[in-house]
Amino acid sequence: MTKNSQANRRTLACASIPVVAVGLFCAAVLLSAPPAEAQQFAFNNFSTSAGIQLNGSAAVTSNGTSQVLRLTPAALHQVGTAWYTTPVSLVKGFSTTFRFQLSGTTSFNADGFAFVIQNGSFCNGTSGTTANEGPFAAGACPSGEGGSLGYLSLTNSLAIEFDTFQNGTYADVSGDEVGIQSCGASPNTVDHHSCNVGQTDLTASGVILADGNVHTATISYTPGTCGEFTCNMVVVVVDGVQVLSTAFDMTTLGLDANQDAFVGFTAATGGSGGGDDNQDILSWTFNTVQTKTLGGPGTTTTFTVNTDTYKITGLDNQGGEQVTVDAFAVPASLFPAFSSLLGETCVPYGDYSTGGVDTCVEWQVHCQVSTIDTTPCNFDYVVATGYDLPADLAGGIGGPDFLVAHGVGCVLTSGSSVQSIFLTYEATIKDPTTKGGSRGPSCFAATYHPAAPPITTGIGFVGWGAPVVNNDLNQIKAGSTRPLLFQFFDSLGDPVNNLAFCNSFTGTVCNDVPAVPAPWINISSVGIACPNGAPVNPATDVTVSSSGNSGFQNNGGGNYQLNWKTQKAWNGSCANVQVTYFTGGASDVVLFPANVGFQFN
Numbered sequence: 001m002t003k004n005s006q007a008n009r010r011t012l013a014c015a016s017i018p019v020v021a022v023g024l025f026c027a028a029v030l031l032s033a034p035p036a037e038a039q040q041f042a043f044n045n046f047s048t049s050a051g052i053q054l055n056g057s058a059a060v061t062s063n064g065t066s067q068v069l070r071l072t073p074a075a076l077h078q079v080g081t082a083w084y085t086t087p088v089s090l091v092k093g094f095s096t097t098f099r100f101q102l103s104g105t106t107s108f109n110a111d112g113f114a115f116v117i118q119n120g121s122f123c124n125g126t127s128g129t130t131a132n133e134g135p136f137a138a139g140a141c142p143s144g145e146g147g148s149l150g151y152l153s154l155t156n157s158l159a160i161e162f163d164t165f166q167n168g169t170y171a172d173v174s175g176d177e178v179g180i181q182s183c184g185a186s187p188n189t190v191d192h193h194s195c196n197v198g199q200t201d202l203t204a205s206g207v208i209l210a211d212g213n214v215h216t217a218t219i220s221y222t223p224g225t226c227g228e229f230t231c232n233m234v235v236v237v238v239d240g241v242q243v244l245s246t247a248f249d250m251t252t253l254g255l256d257a258n259q260d261a262f263v264g265f266t267a268a269t270g271g272s273g274g275g276d277d278n279q280d281i282l283s284w285t286f287n288t289v290q291t292k293t294l295g296g297p298g299t300t301t302t303f304t305v306n307t308d309t310y311k312i313t314g315l316d317n318q319g320g321e322q323v324t325v326d327a328f329a330v331p332a333s334l335f336p337a338f339s340s341l342l343g344e345t346c347v348p349y350g351d352y353s354t355g356g357v358d359t360c361v362e363w364q365v366h367c368q369v370s371t372i373d374t375t376p377c378n379f380d381y382v383v384a385t386g387y388d389l390p391a392d393l394a395g396g397i398g399g400p401d402f403l404v405a406h407g408v409g410c411v412l413t414s415g416s417s418v419q420s421i422f423l424t425y426e427a428t429i430k431d432p433t434t435k436g437g438s439r440g441p442s443c444f445a446a447t448y449h450p451a452a453p454p455i456t457t458g459i460g461f462v463g464w465g466a467p468v469v470n471n472d473l474n475q476i477k478a479g480s481t482r483p484l485l486f487q488f489f490d491s492l493g494d495p496v497n498n499l500a501f502c503n504s505f506t507g508t509v510c511n512d513v514p515a516v517p518a519p520w521i522n523i524s525s526v527g528i529a530c531p532n533g534a535p536v537n538p539a540t541d542v543t544v545s546s547s548g549n550s551g552f553q554n555n556g557g558g559n560y561q562l563n564w565k566t567q568k569a570w571n572g573s574c575a576n577v578q579v580t581y582f583t584g585g586a587s588d589v590v591l592f593p594a595n596v597g598f599q600f601n
Contacts (some may be wrong), residue, residue: 044354110275120155150266185254198246401450424460495558
């Protein structure tokens with residue numbers, strides 16, 4: 001991935017304790033049916049309708065400040081649907097986040113909209129991306145307007161309603177309701193007397209759907225192969241409040257083996273004498289959970305979500321582990337405050353933030369030993385994410401931190417028991433980095449202190465520098481000596497000038513004689529399997545260290561160099577370089593700065 005912004009950042013977690021959910025910002029999912037590619041899309045606004053099929057009253061229009069997806073205008077007899085034109089596979093689970101605004105009624109608020117998953121048809125014959133019914137009844141087909149919410153009679157569908165008018169005949173609990181309806185493969189109904197998956201009155205939560213304000217909803221689905229978490233669950237979060245969590249099995253929809261379906265929205269206003277609203281979707285992101293198989297120790301596995309990268313490197317794993325991650329987009333304004341971590345808020349991601357709305361990402365992670373062994377993982381790891389900051393943070397962030405809530409699902413709430421796992425932060429390299437250590441299954445979030453001065457260098461280890469390319473397979477003549485250049489910074493981003501080299505250590509204790517005090521660093525090589533298809537960097541094969549200099553050099557200003565002496569016997573093999581350092585805290589830090597490694601010829 002090419003990063004153009006100078007405000008790139010990378011957040012890295014490094015675990016030096018056993019983990020169940022590996023990898024903070026990495027991705028992976030358990031493959032059951034024939035593997036389907038991970039699918040993500042993001043509409044930060046609706047300046048274009050490309051990729052979305054609009055039907056009925058649905059249109060892309062201006063709300064006065066930005067372009068929105070308007071499902072219905074504030075007028076009577078309106079029914080609109082909007083479908084993402086590419087089917088998505090739901091076999092691994094998903095999360096979707098959208099911002100919506102219901103406003104401009106000409107009489108009273110009605111009737112609402114729904115997020116719908118479907119691969120079916122209406123009785124009027126429309127199906128798939130053209131599925132739309134109404135507004136008026138036609139023959140045996142019911143009307144799509146009013147309380148029908150635009151999805152009544154749609155087969156093979158699951159609808160999550162955001163209902164703004166109480167229809168007593170449909171057993172609505174209020175005019176401010178979230179409900180989930182599915183009749184499996186049969187025609188769906190809005191009547192909660194039947195096919196009712198779940199239903200809740202939002203009144204007690206303080207959320208008023210049709211108050212004219214912008215609201216944020218996140219819907220997630222966890223499939224049957226979910227490891228430690230409760231399986232087959234649909235969870236609905238509105239404005240940071242979990243309003244509904246209920247069991248549902250996606251296989252009941254009668255989809256194919258990969259559970260391919262169309263996702264989108266339906267909406268309707270009232271008929272004669274009814275109510276109406278401009279029912280607008282302001283932004284929409286969708287992520288299916290990803291799966292990748294980890295390599296052995298020292299091997300970095302990279303995942304991509306939208307324009308961000310997530311990387312995990314096992315330190316003492318066996319290889320073959322299956323890691324899963326789900327991404328939850330959370331507006332920064334809704335990120336909870338924690339009494340133990342006053343002043344912190346989540347780091348906004350540039351590709352999720354638009355229209356002045358800074359949006360963060362929380363990461364739900366799980367790991368199992370293999371594709372068939374669901375035993376939770378137990379190994380040390382390093383995990384990283386690269387991201388662009390939004391324009392309002394182009395100058396950088398200060399006081400970086402890394403939070404985890406163990407054994408709970410995202411999104412985080414003020415009641416979540418979180419702890420800091422922060423280790424290091426890098427600010428100036430391509431795909432810069434924050435580092436921390438944890439175990440799971442857990443929900444993770446990168447955070448910072450808005451009042452702290454921006455860090456423009458980094459915290460802790462920053463490297464490797466040229467000629468090493470961390471994302472390439474670096475070529476080295478076996479038996480030669482090659483320079484490994486890096487920088488080291490303190491918690492304020494200032495250079496550390498007294499870093500010492502430790503030849504042997506146990507935990508946080510350097511065993512060298514005479515004693516080596518903190519801060520110290522150890523750099524050693526670890527054999528790895530040579531990766532196939534990795535880009536090759538030949539520059540390291542022609543660069544030599546200065547003759548006569550010692551193996552470890554302090555070049556001043558926080559700049560250091562290790563002249564790495566390789567062995568002729570390594571010819572034809574590959575290795576990575578493990579960095580371990582201790583600065584006086586509770587534990588040491590272990591990482592592999594090179595994501596691919598080195599090949600000897």
